[in-house]
Amino acid sequence: MNKRNLDILGDFNILYIEDEPQLLKHTTMVLEDFVQNIFAVPTCKDALEIIKKNRIDIIITDINLKHENGIEFLKELKYEHEYNIPAIVATAYTDTEYLIDAIKLKVEDYIVKPINLKDLLNSMHDILLPIAQKKEIKKSYNMIRTISAVTDGKQVEMVKFILKNLDAESMFNYSYGDIMAQVDVSKPTVIKFFRQLLQKGILTKIQNKKYLFNENNLPSPSEEIDE
Amino acid sequence: MKRFFQYANKKLENVKFASKTKFLIFTILGGTILIGFLMFISIFALKYDFEVLFENLTKPQVKLEEIKDIYQVNIKETLSAIKEKQISKAEGVEVLSLAEQIIKKQWKEYKKETGQQIGGLPEFANNWLNFFLLSSDKLKQSEFEERIIQNIEKKIKSINKKITKLIFILNEKNTINTKQIINNTILETNSLNIYLSTLITNNLKRAISKKEANDRLFSTSTLMLVFLITLSFIFMILISIIIINNFQELHYSLEENVARKTKELRALNISLESRVKKEVENSRKKDNIMFQQARLASMGEVLHNIAHQWRQPLGALMMIIQGFGSKFERGKLDEKFIRSSIDDALRLGKNMSDTLDDFRNFFIPNRAKQIFEVKKAINKSIELTKYQLEKEDISLEFNSNITAKIYGFKNELIHVVLNLINNSKDILSSRENLDKKRILIITKQTKRKIIINIIDNGGGIKDDIITKIFDPYFTTKHKSMGTGIGLYMSKQLVERHMNGKIYCKSIKHKFGTEKLFDSAIFSVELPLEEKNYEQKKS
Structure with missing residues (x-):
């Protein structure tokens, strides 16, 4: 599993929440090469709008947002809006307080800033692989069924x-x-x-x-x- | 003499000053009274002697002379007249009996007068004087005198008898013995007169001797008086001199004492001065150390802030770099990406560099005074604490349109405001149940001064600590949080370097809402020294 096939990411939509505009811009610029769509927003409010309108496969969020908290947003999303979207939390904090919150929320991964692109992509890959595989299997099955029909x-x-x-x-x-x-x-x-x-x-x-x-x-x- | 005074002084050393004064006064008073007393005694004793001389020895002589005259004139003449038959028998009898009566009366008076006591004050004084002079001169009648008196009395009686007999005979008209009896009577009268004369002479002699004795007594008593008065005077003077000398000695010793003490005090003063100087030096050193500590403490906080401020651009920079790699691998490294990435990276780098400069400017001691805008300094303070305030979810509000510039150490004002913001932040972060944590900075500019108010809704300052709040090492925070120097240092900076004032109180403030919050307000008052400023400017 050392060399992951990052091509599978190409089928997914990503929501990226980061309040620091420069980081948001550049991370988006890099990630957009790998994924189908990347929605980059600076606030949780914008994020919710995006989630309501689009299919989001994975959320990458900063914890410490301006006047907001990424983990709180994920909690809200999960329990109030009942979205069950896998999430990666990115933060400069290594506080256990946040870690415990993140674990309780069953966040898929937790990466420490500054973001290592490979780590992020690998993490995304690992999270999305089962979904990709499931899709693949379904696709194969449908293919077989189609072939057998004709x-x-x-x-x-x-x-x-x-x-x-x-x-x-x-x-x-x-x-x-x-x-x-x-x-x-x-x-x-x-x-x-x-x-x-x-x-x-x-x-x-x-x-x-x-x-x-x-x-x-x-x-x-x-x-x-x-x- | 000197030794005597020394001895006296030694004896008097332990006597109280008041007692000495009393003793001196009593000595003078006693001496005066004694002298006065002696004067009175002498005057009254003289008066006594005079009285004795006159009343007892001189006045009675008159009586004796009268008796003598009566015998001489009345009795003798009458008897002679009877003998010569010049007068009638009846007339003679009448004159004789009258003379008899007068003589009796006069003799009685004489006896009474000679035995008379003077009494009263003069006698008392005389007794006293005698007591002092140890002499007793009671006027005693001599034996000779007594005998004369006895003879006189005898003669008087016999003359009396003879005259009575003569009168009887004359009444009987018997003239036989008359002549003889008359002759006898005249003879006796003559002898009586001689006696009387002798008594008078004797008495006068006694008076003269008495006077001589008096003179002697007077001179002796005068001498004695002079001696006594001189003695008491000398004693008085001596005592006075001793005491005055003692006073003088005391005065000198006191003066000496004062001089010594003054010298000691001066020495102490000098040593104190040096000690004070040393202590001041020490406290200055301590202050410097404290300032250093405080600087380090705030440096830590600011460093924290800087670290955070660096973290974001650093993250972005790293992402840009990784972006290059990623784009290259994917073959999407186009010019547009490269240009925008480089621009952003440079901007981020510049930003980081600026942040570092802020830190450097703030902490590297800048000893030069400069003219700076107060508003900018406050903004810098806010920037330096921004991250911590965000972390504690504290909103800071600062809207100011002041344009005042002051001349001084910019960094110090930044530091003071930073300290005050940090102080508010620490209080607010400990208030967990507070809904909205706010800090409000309000500036006010008058002609002469500029006031910076920093208000937080952290509940205000308790009365029991409000007086101690600017004391060094005073902190309400947990040991690990506060050094207790921040406010002390701020006060020192404001008061010593900026000639300003810093104070705090508890107020109620709305913070633009409907609710009133218990708030603390810290005010920094800075003088706007126009003149100074203009000078420096030119």
């Missing part, structure tokens, strides 16, 4: 069966007969399908009734789409 359903059934019955070593220990018994297909279809998979290197025959599933030889979805 192509031969039997092949999809067979892929499902193979992936479902892979053991810990990615081994598939079934004969054609077993497949035919489980999935309602004819023998020639099975043989043809397996030949295709062996040709592409996705499956490697180790011995009779024993195949290795090569995950790495799968083509990437985008490539597939490109093709």
Whole structure:
């Protein structure tokens, strides 16, 4: 996990609250390269307006704002407005008082100013990754469902069966007969399908009734789409 | 003599001054009374002697002379006349009996007068004098005198008898023995007269001797008196001299004492002066140390402030730098970004540099007096405390249109205002249940002075500490918070360096709301020395 794929951030909207205009400006300038949209506001009031109008995936806020407190704002947001948006708190303070408040509020991360850009991005990545993955999975699932709707359903059934019955070593220990018994297909279809998979290197025959599933030889979805 | 005085002085050393004075007065009074008394005694004693001489020894002689004359004239003549038959028997008898009666009476009076006592004051004085002179000269009748008197009495009696007999005979018309009896009687009368003369002579002689004795007595008593008076006078003078001498001695010793004490006092004064100088020096050193401490304390606070003021631009700067890296990696490092980033970075750097200058200007002692705007100094103070006030959520309000410039140490005024703001801030931060924490700075300018009022709604100042509030090391704050020097130092700076005044009181202030807040107001009064200012300006 050392090298994070920061590309996933590109799908998200970020709300950044910082009362110091220079910092706000420059952080925004940097972050806007990585994310879909960045909403940079100096006050909590502005922030609430943005939240009400836009989909916000992550909030980055300073604690010590002019006449306001970032943590108080997050609390208000969570309990009064019932928004459950992940948040990163950035502050010059390392006071335990704030830390405890932050923990109680289940703030996702806490970074100390001056902001280290990498840390911030990594933190954002770590928070957003599960969401991105969830989205990805949903996307894949929808894709499969779409493919199966337009192509031969039997092949999809067979892929499902193979992936479902892979053991810990990615081994598939079934004969054609077993497949035919489980999935309602004819023998020639099975043989043809397996030949295709062996040709592409996705499956490697180790011995009779024993195949290795090569995950790495799968083509990437985008490539597939490109093709 | 000297030794005597020394001895006397030594004896008198322990006697009180008042007693000495009393003794002196009594001595003089006693001497005067004694002299007066002696004078009176002498006068009255003289009077006594005179009386004795006259009444007892001289006056009775008249009686004796009269008796003598009666015998000589009346009896003797009558008897002669009877003998010569010149007068009748009846006439003779009548004259004789009358003469008899007169003689009897006169003799009685003589006896009475000679034995008469003078009495009264003169005798008393005489007794006293005699007592003093140790002599007793009671007038005693001599034996010779007594005998003469006895003889006289005897003669008187016999003459009396003879005359009675003669009268009887004359009445009987018997003339036989008449001549003889008359002759006898005349003879006896003659002898009586001789006796009487002798008595008179004797008495006169006695008077003369008495006078001589008196003269002697007078001279002796005069001598004695003179002696006594001189003695008492000398004694009086001596006592007076001793006491006066003692007084003088006392006076000298006192003078000496005073001189010594004065000298000691002078020495003490000198040593005190040096000690005071030393103490002043010490206290100045202490003050300097305290000022140093206070400076360090406020330096700490200001440093805190500066740190915060640096933190923000520093954060932004770091973000700009990281932005370069990030943009470069992403291949988005375009000219627009570079330009704006550099501009901002330079501005931020300048800002940081300015902040640092503020700090430096404030804390590096600037010994030169200058003309500066009061308003700007106050603004600087506010800037230096801004961060802490924000942190404590204290709103500070300062709207002023004063344009007054004063000549002095700008940093010191900044420091004073800073101290007062910090003081208010400390009070306000300890008031946790206060809704809105406020500090209000109001300035007022008159012709002669400028007044800076710093008001906070921190509850005011309690009466029991209001007098101590400017004392060094006095603090109501927790030990770790206050050094107790801030206000003391402010007072010193205002009073010593700015010729101003600083004072505080509790008031009620609305702070622009409807509610009245218990507030503390600290006022700094600075004189506007126009003349001074103009001079310096030119």
